[in-house]
Amino acid sequence: MPAYSHYQPLALANVPHWDFTTDVAIIGFGATGACAAIEARKAGAAVMLFERSSGSGGASALSGGEIYIGGGTDAQIAAGFTDTVEDFTAYLKLAGGPCVDEAKCELYGREALAHYQWLKDQGVPYRGNYLPGKVIEPTDDSTLIWSGSEAATPFRLTARPAPRGHVIQHVGWGGGRPLVDILEARARDAGAEIHVDARAVALITDGDRVAGVVMRIDNRDRFVRATRGVVLATGGFVFNEAMRRKYCPESFRVNSPIGDKDDGIGIELGQSVGGDAIHMDQFFTTCPWTIPADQAHGVFVNVAGQRFINEDCYHGRVSRCAVDQPGGKVYLLLDSAHFSQPLDLAGITIAGTGNTWEEVEGELDMPAGTLSATMAFYNRHAHQGRDPLFDKQAPMLVPLDQAPFVALECNFETSYFSFFTLGGLKTGTAGEVLNRGGVPIPGLFAAGRCTSGLPAWGHGYSSGMSLADCTFFGRQAGRAVAQLKN
Ligand SMILES: Cc1cc2nc3c(=O)[nH]c(=O)nc-3n(C[C@H](O)[C@H](O)[C@H](O)COP(=O)(O)OP(=O)(O)OC[C@H]3O[C@@H](n4cnc5c(N)ncnc54)[C@H](O)[C@@H]3O)c2cc1C
Structure with a gap:
């Protein structure tokens, strides 16, 4: 058997046999993977979702379940705030700073209200009430908070301020678990086939096309044929010290990485087939x-x-x-x-x-x-x-x-400066992984924190931007990969 790893794909001709065949293989069962699975199934594709832990969750389940949504939601209007697609989009762009992906900001700016409705349609509850003040996460079950720098200079000068942190209705901190539970239930209802304790170790390529993935299950390599494509949804690289040292050395100034697996494998899998990784020096931190x-x-x-x-x-x-x-x-x-x-x-x-x-x-x-x-x-x-x-x-x-x-x-060393990484694979608005020339790698999609997305710049991050990016662009990737031909 020729060598393969997350640095080097396995050529299809060298695959000894297929253990599984599906249209779409999704790697990682946090919010991103769940949303990709729901949409890919809805578009009619057979979906297998592989998760290295024994259940869904990832960093998404550890989160506050807060999603950055604007443009005039029912909660914003009920609380007396005027927000428009233009103001919301302008804020997203400013928040992206020098790392901004304008196309992603514009698409999400236009689609965020529909995305909010989609989340509600999945069963995510929003009570719609507003909690004023500077709040990290609501300690009651309020669902709208200020979660960024909207009312502060320079943001307020470009985009009319409005609160945009939409938090799943949930008493206290930690709304991420119920959020993922709801998305998991919808992925299961939709018929996604879920494999846990299953870790992706390499991609499989057919020429320049990604055609499958090698999974480690029960201590054995299993070969998964994905006839339409693979979606990477494996999270960031905050727990991979070697990657941080190489790409994000400034993060060593602070002390408390937060997340789940976040070992960067999705980024390295993407790079193994020519994917570009961008803004790898960016990280969120807060005390x-x-x-x-x-x-x-x-x-x-x-x-x-x-x-x-x-x-x-x-x-x-x-x-x-x-x-x-x-x-x-x-x-x-x-x-x-x-x-x-x-x-x-x-x-x-x-x-x-x-x-x-x-x-x-x-x-x-x-x-x-x-x-x-x-x-x-x-x-x-x-x-x-x-x-x-x-x-x-x-x-x-x-x-x-x-x-x-x-x-x-x-x-920075002894106070609690939690942090996670923001850089990752460069993707288009449909989640297609791009090479250094900006050309999509056939059959490969990615979303969430293994990509660089809406929360691209550490100095501009606002709470809720990561889950907005994961859920929205996870859906985009699921839809796009499902539409490919077998
Ligand atoms: C405490 C905390 C609070 C936060 N609060 C918020 C918030 O309120 N709002 C917000 O927007 N952001 C928040 N964030 C950030 C946000 O939660 C994450 O950035 C986001 O959830 C990442 O989602 P993801 O789907 O990309 O990755 P994850 O949710 O981490 O999912 C990745 C999954 O892939 C699996 N995986 C990894 N490698 C493999 C492999 N090789 N094979 C198979 N499976 C694999 C992992 O086990 C994991 O389950 C918070 C983060 C933390 C830690």
């Missing part, structure tokens, strides 16, 4: 500094006592910009009117206190006139309702002038 809520009024400075961001942005954007700062830590400055004990989980500690900002500066061993000047400038303008440096907006823009004062340390 939960907006809990308790009063802390969201704070001011961040770096170790030189200088601000670096308008702190009313999404907590993840602020955290990602924090990680760009030198010195391995940043400080969150609060006065006594806005301080309460930080969340234990966050690992945020008190680094300095004082009755004046000069005293805090001294406790932090910063040169005199650095942090204190920052706060004098900030407070003077906050009293006038302005932030000339970063344009932070009310209600987060408040003077911090009630002694005593505190500097909380967000340390």
Whole structure:
């Protein structure tokens, strides 16, 4: 038997026998794989879905189940917000920053309302009620929250702000599990054949066409013929240190990878047949500094006592910009009117206190006139309702002038900076995997975090963008592969 691995495909001529034959083989049973399976079945294809764990889930089931949807949903309208396809699309593009895939933003911008209806049609419940304020995930069963930087500069200047985080109705954090359970049920109802404890190890090619996949099941290689194509839905690479070192070294500045398997195999399988991988240096990170809520009024400075961001942005954007700062830590400055004990989980500690900002500066061993000047400038303008440096907006823009004062340390190594990767295979809007020349690789599709999609830029990430990308472009891939000829 010739050598094959996730770096090297197996030629069809060398396949010893077929263990399974199907129209479509989907690899990975998180939200992406489930949505691809539902749509491929609906389009009439025979579908086999292979999952290396003993059941569905992946990172999708660990998530908050929050999906970024805009353009004027029933929940947005009921809460009194005006949102349009144009504003929503403009926000998506801005959030993609230098990594943006304009075609994906435009397609999802146009189709998001229909996608929301599709999710409801699958049985995903949305109560439709709005929870105001800066919320990471609702702790009650509210289903609409602000989940990005919509109301903050520069986003608010380009796209009219509206809350767009649509969370599955579910009490407390962790709506991802019920979301995946519902999608799994629909995939099963639709007749997808599901194989668990089945790990993809190599692709099979017929010339330049992907024709199947080698699966490891019961410690044996099984050869799967996929006559229409293969969909990769295996998640990102946050748990593959070698890949992170090669592609995403900045992520070593933070300490808490989150996800499930996320070993990058889908990306490497795609690369093994010529797929391009893009924006591999991008990652999402956040430290939960907006809990308790009063802390969201704070001011961040770096170790030189200088601000670096308008702190009313999404907590993840602020955290990602924090990680760009030198010195391995940043400080969150609060006065006594806005301080309460930080969340234990966050690992945020008190680094300095004082009755004046000069005293805090001294406790932090910063040169005199650095942090204190920052706060004098900030407070003077906050009293006038302005932030000339970063344009932070009310209600987060408040003077911090009630002694005593505190500097909380967000340390990239010891505080909880969770993170996951955003880079992956380059795909078209139908999920087709593209080579370096931008040409589709016949028979190969991918979606979710093994691709670079809507959440392409770590500094622009908003909560819900990953699951929006996984569910929507998972569906796109399922539909497109099902339409290919056998
Ligand atoms: C705690 C947490 C909270 C989050 N909250 C949100 C949120 O509210 N909203 C949001 O948009 N994003 C959220 N995210 C991010 C989001 O959950 C993920 O980016 C997204 O779910 C990835 O989905 P996926 O389908 O690409 O991968 P996954 O859901 O990880 O699915 C991939 C599946 O492929 C399987 N697999 C891997 N390799 C193989 C192989 N070789 N053979 C067979 N199967 C394989 C894995 O076992 C896994 O089941 C959160 C992430 C975490 C960790």
